[in-house]
Amino acid sequence: MTQVTILGTGMIGSSIGLALKANPEVIDLEIVGYDRDNINQRQARKIGAVDRTEGNIANAVRDANLVILAAPVLANHRLLEEIAPFVQQGAVVTDTGSTKAATTAVAREHLPDGVNFVGGHPMAGKTEVGPDHADAELFRGARWIVTAPAWASQNAVKTVFSLAESVGATAMIMDPEEHDAYVAAISHLPMVAAHAMFGLARRSEAWPELSLLAAGGFKSSTRLAATDPAMAYDILATNREQTLHWLDRFIEELQEMRERLKDSDREELFTEIAQGELDYSAFLLGAVGRKEDTTIASEADQFDFSALLIGQMAKDKISEMTQDSEERLRQAELERRLKRDID
Numbered sequence: 521m522t523q524v525t526i527l528g529t530g531m532i533g534s535s536i537g538l539a540l541k542a543n544p545e546v547i548d549l550e551i552v553g554y555d556r557d558n559i560n561q562r563q564a565r566k567i568g569a570v571d572r573t574e575g576n577i578a579n580a581v582r583d584a585n586l587v588i589l590a591a592p593v594l595a596n597h598r599l600l601e602e603i604a605p606f607v608q609q610g611a612v613v614t615d616t617g618s619t620k621a622a623t624t625a626v627a628r629e630h631l632p633d634g635v636n637f638v639g640g641h642p643m644a645g646k647t648e649v650g651p652d653h654a655d656a657e658l659f660r661g662a663r664w665i666v667t668a669p670a671w672a673s674q675n676a677v678k679t680v681f682s683l684a685e686s687v688g689a690t691a692m693i694m695d696p697e698e699h700d701a702y703v704a705a706i707s708h709l710p711m712v713a714a715h716a717m718f719g720l721a722r723r724s725e726a727w728p729e730l731s732l733l734a735a736g737g738f739k740s741s742t743r744l745a746a747t748d749p750a751m752a753y754d755i756l757a758t759n760r761e762q763t764l765h766w767l768d769r770f771i772e773e774l775q776e777m778r779e780r781l782k783d784s785d786r787e788e789l790f791t792e793i794a795q796g797e798l799d800y801s802a803f804l805l806g807a808v809g810r811k812e813d814t815t816i817a818s819e820a821d822q823f824d825f826s827a828l829l830i831g832q833m834a835k836d837k838i839s840e841m842t843q844d845s846e847e848r849l850r851q852a853e854l855e856r857r858l859k860r861d862i863d
Contacts, residue, residue: 522549525584527577527599529555529564531646532616533590534654537569539687542656546686554580563651578606586679589615593754597626600637609634612676614683616642618703618751620667620696622758628669636676639667639696641703642689647746657688664689667696704762708755709770712763714744715752 524540526533537551553570554577555561561573574580581587581603589596596615600623607613613635617623620639627637644662646653664684668677677693684691694702721730721738756763780789 522586523552523584524549524586524588525552525554525574525580526570526588526590527554527580527603528590528595529553529557529560529570529573529651530590531649531651531653532642532658533588534560534564534567534569534651535656535658536588536590536616536683536687537564538567538654538656539659541568543686543688552580552584560651564654567651567654569651569654577602581607581611583608584611586683587611587613588683589613589617592748592751593617593619593623593758595750595754596623600626601630604630604632604635607631607635611635612679613637614640614680616640618707618755619758620665620699624667624669624696628671636672637669638672638676638680639665639669639699640680640684641665641667641699642684642687644689647743647748649748659684660688662689664691665699666691666693667699668693669696700759701762701765704759705766708759708763709766711744711747711752711755712767713770714742718742718745 526537529537533553533555537553540546540549540551550572551570553561553564553573554575555564555573558575561575564570565573577599584607587603587607589599591599596617600613603613609632613627613631614637615623617639618641620641624637624639627639631637642659642662642664644659646658664687666677666680666684668680681691721727721734724730777792780792783789
C-alpha cells in the first residue's frame with residue numbers, strides 16, 4: 521500500500537486528502553495526517569480527509585512514499601528540517617507553498633541524498649483557513665505549478681505530476697525563480713494592493729460612513745486583505761524582491777492613470793478605460809496564454825477591430841458629453857432670460 525503523508529491538515533491539506541479520496545482511480549492508498557494543531561488533526565480525520573493521524577512527526581513520515589508539506593511557507597521550511605532524519609530513501613517530498621525558490625534551497629540543504637524534493641503550487645485556494653473549509657473540488661480545472669530542481673529524479677517529477685492530476689488539476693512545469701516572478705505579479709501584488717486599499721479607507725476619519733456605503737466593488741477589490749496573516753507574511757518574506765519589483769511597476773501605472781485624470785484629453789482617458797474593459801472581458805472569457813501568430817501579413821496590413829471599436833466608442837462618448845454640456849448651457853441661458861423677463 522502506498523502511503524501519502526500530509527503535513528498540515530488545514531484547508532489546502534485537507535482538500536488534497538478529500539480530492540484523492542474522491543477519485544475512484546486512486547486505489548490502495550493510505551493518507552496520514554499530521555498537524556501541530558490537534559483540533560485541525562481531529563477535524564481532518566472527522567471529515568474523512570485522512571485515514572489516520574499521527575501526533576509524532578517522525579512516525580508520520582517514516583513509511584511515507586510521498587510527503588506533502590501543506591503549511592505556510594516558513595512553517596514548511598521548519599518541517600523540512602524536522603523530517604530530514606526520518607524520511608525514507610526513495611521518498612518524494614513536495615509542498616503547496618506560494619513561493620518556490622527559497623523552499624527549494626532549504627530542501628536542498630536539509631534533505632538527505634536519495635530523497636527527492638519537487639516543489640508544487642496549486643493555483644487555487646480561499647481566504648478561509650482550517651479543514652472545515654476543505655473542498656474536494658478545490659483544484660478541479662486549476663493549474664498546479666511543478667518546480668523541479670535539476671537534481672530531482674524523473675520519477676519524482678512524475679509523482680508530483682500524478683498528484684496534481686489525481687486531484688483534478690492541470691500540472692505545469694516551471695523554474696522556481698520564474699514561478700516566483702510570475703506569482704508576484706498575479707497573486708502577491710494583488711494581496712499587497714488589497715491591504716493598502718483597505719487600510720487607506722479604514723484609517724480615514726470618514727470610515728464609519730465609508731463602511732456603511734462599502735458594497736460589492738470595495739469588498740471584492742479588498743478580498744485578499746483577509747488572507748491568513750501567517751501565510752501572507754511568509755509569502756512576502758520569501759518573495760520580497762519580486763513583489764517589490766511588481767509593486768514599483770504598479771505605482772508607475774497608478775501615476776500614469778493619475779496623469780490621464782489630470783489631463784484635459786477626455787478621449788484618451790476614455791480610450792484607456794475602454795481598452796482595459798475589452799482586455800479584461802477577453803481574459804474572463806478564456807483568452808489566456810500565448811497564441812502563435814500564423815499570419816504572414818505585416819503589422820501595417822493587419823486590421824485592429826478593437827481599436828476601431830474603441831475609437832468609435834470614444835467619439836460617441838465625447839459627442840454625448842459635448843451635447844450634454846451644450847444642453848446645460850442652453851438651459852442655463854433660458855433660465856437666465858426667463859428670470860430677467862420676470863424681473
